[in-house]
Amino acid sequence: MTAKIAAIFNTDVDIAADNQGFLTADYIVGSVRTRVFVNDERLHAWVDDLLAFFRAGRHSDPIISFYIFAVDGETALTPRDKHEGRVLYQCSMFTCWERGSQRWLEVPDKGVVWCDLAVNKAVAFVDVAGLDSAWVVGHYILYPLWIQMLKNEGLYHLHAACVSLNGKGLLLPGHAGCGKTTLAINLVRNGFSFFGDDTVFLRPENGAIIVDCFPEEVKLRKGSLDLFPELDFLRAHDPGSLKPKLQFKMQDVFKDCVQVPAVVPDVIVFPKITRERATTIRPKSKAEALGTLLKYCLFMADPSSNNKHFNILGDLVDRVPCFDADIGTDNLGSALMIRELVEGIS
Amino acid sequence: MIASDRIVAREIEGEMVLLNLDNGRYFVLNETGSVIWKNLADKSRDQIVRRLTKQFDVTEETAEAAVTDFINALIKEELLCESTAAEA
Numbered sequence: 278m279t280a281k282i283a284a285i286f287n288t289d290v291d292i293a294a295d296n297q298g299f300l301t302a303d304y305i306v307g308s309v310r311t312r313v314f315v316n317d318e319r320l321h322a323w324v325d326d327l328l329a330f331f332r333a334g335r336h337s338d339p340i341i342s343f344y345i346f347a348v349d350g351e352t353a354l355t356p357r358d359k360h361e362g363r364v365l366y367q368c369s370m371f372t373c374w375e376r377g378s379q380r381w382l383e384v385p386d387k388g389v390v391w392c393d394l395a396v397n398k399a400v401a402f403v404d405v406a407g408l409d410s411a412w413v414v415g416h417y418i419l420y421p422l423w424i425q426m427l428k429n430e431g432l433y434h435l436h437a438a439c440v441s442l443n444g445k446g447l448l449l450p451g452h453a454g455c456g457k458t459t460l461a462i463n464l465v466r467n468g469f470s471f472f473g474d475d476t477v478f479l480r481p482e483n484g485a486i487i488v489d490c491f492p493e494e495v496k497l498r499k500g501s502l503d504l505f506p507e508l509d510f511l512r513a514h515d516p517g518s519l520k521p522k523l524q525f526k527m528q529d530v531f532k533d534c535v536q537v538p539a540v541v542p543d544v545i546v547f548p549k550i551t552r553e554r555a556t557t558i559r560p561k562s563k564a565e566a567l568g569t570l571l572k573y574c575l576f577m578a579d580p581s582s583n584n585k586h587f588n589i590l591g592d593l594v595d596r597v598p599c600f601d602a603d604i605g606t607d608n609l610g611s612a613l614m615i616r617e618l619v620e621g622i623s
Numbered sequence: 624m625i626a627s628d629r630i631v632a633r634e635i636e637g638e639m640v641l642l643n644l645d646n647g648r649y650f651v652l653n654e655t656g657s658v659i660w661k662n663l664a665d666k667s668r669d670q671i672v673r674r675l676t677k678q679f680d681v682t683e684e685t686a687e688a689a690v691t692d693f694i695n696a697l698i699k700e701e702l703l704c705e706s707t708a709a710e711a
Binding site: 366393562563564567568571572575578580583584587588591594595 | 631633635636638639640643644645646647649650651652
């Protein structure tokens with residue numbers, strides 16, 4: 278491994294077989310165990326806080342290994358030969374290259390991640406000076422290629438919130454700003470259980486589709502605070518205008534709202550916040566629903582898993598009814614309407 | 624013309640959804656497009672045109688234009704490639 282890392286990055290980092298010197302922790306999403314190795318206490322604390330819900334003992338070997346090295350400045354942040362690969366996807370924050378089973382993710386001024394999907398190993402070098410929050414570490418450094426390795430182990434991510442009522446799962450897919458977090462909070466304060474507000478994982482099991490929850494910190498726009506008096510305490514933690522969103526853990530505010538780690542989805546609602554008072558819900562064609570789901574999870578398209586990802590999304594919309602919902606400003610009214618919808622699903 | 628082997632397709636309630644496995648681009652076909660797609664593999668262009676005129680009550684000229692435009696769009700998106708066998 279040491280030789281391989283040295284060949285790819287402009288560095289000679291020794292991640293020896295016994296892994297001495299690392300802070301390590303194991304996390305289980307679905308049935309997939311990931312061991313994260315970090316050489317920096319603050320980074321380790323951030324990662325552990327992000328993944329606290331998935332903490333696991335170390336009684337078996339990991340399926341995925343993810344090394345994160347804190348480095349200073351430019352050292353080791355440029356992977357060699359990345360341009361020999363082809364660009365798989367890019368957004369304003371990062372670019373991912375592919376060459377065979379290898380992937381490189383470059384996050385300008387923050388870090389670079391390499392992984393080999395064939396062996397489920399990833400190595401990240403991050404510039405600690407360029408990082409200002411656990412969220413950045415999670416969403417730009419850890420998640421993109423970790424999610425790809427999870428896909429190859431049969432866990433397919435979906436950009437969606439997920440809640441449940443009496444064991445019936447409700448998926449709320451949507452892009453940032455569509456209102457899925459606001460709706461999820463509203464439903465949880467009205468009796469729903471919480472599974473995640475931004476990312477969940479779909480997993481085929483014995484002919485069924487299971488949603489594995491991913492209850493990371495909820496990020497709420499400041500303007501939405503007025504809707505939820507119980508979140509008023511967040512105003513005291515407002516770091517200022519640079520941060521458009523405030524963060525909290527749903528289970529810290531709504532006790533016992535995370536009860537089980539997985540649920541079978543029974544209905545999909547595509548939410549859209551409106552300025553109208555009343556909420557309206559209408560059926561959505563399954564083909565259109567599949568197209569919309571693809572939009573929310575295949576922006577990080579990877580040929581190694583696209584076919585299976587497509588199939589599980591197709592199976593999902595085949596099995597559950599799909600709806601569009603224009604969510605009105607009447608919180609209680611919208612919660613009651615969606616409760617009625619979920620309760621009516623047989 | 625045949626579908627590229629880098630395309631997966633799924634029919635849901637009569638409509639086709641296509642995904643390009645290489646780049647993640649996806650397409651939800653309308654009713655007309657779905658009919659054309661489903662018949663491309665084993666029907667000639669003329670047979671598809673005749674099917675459209677019967678199913679959608681359109682003129683042969685309109686149906687021909689629809690098939691041509693649709694096939695050109697599919698080729699542009701690399702969803703179709705030349706068949707090794709001669710077209711019927």
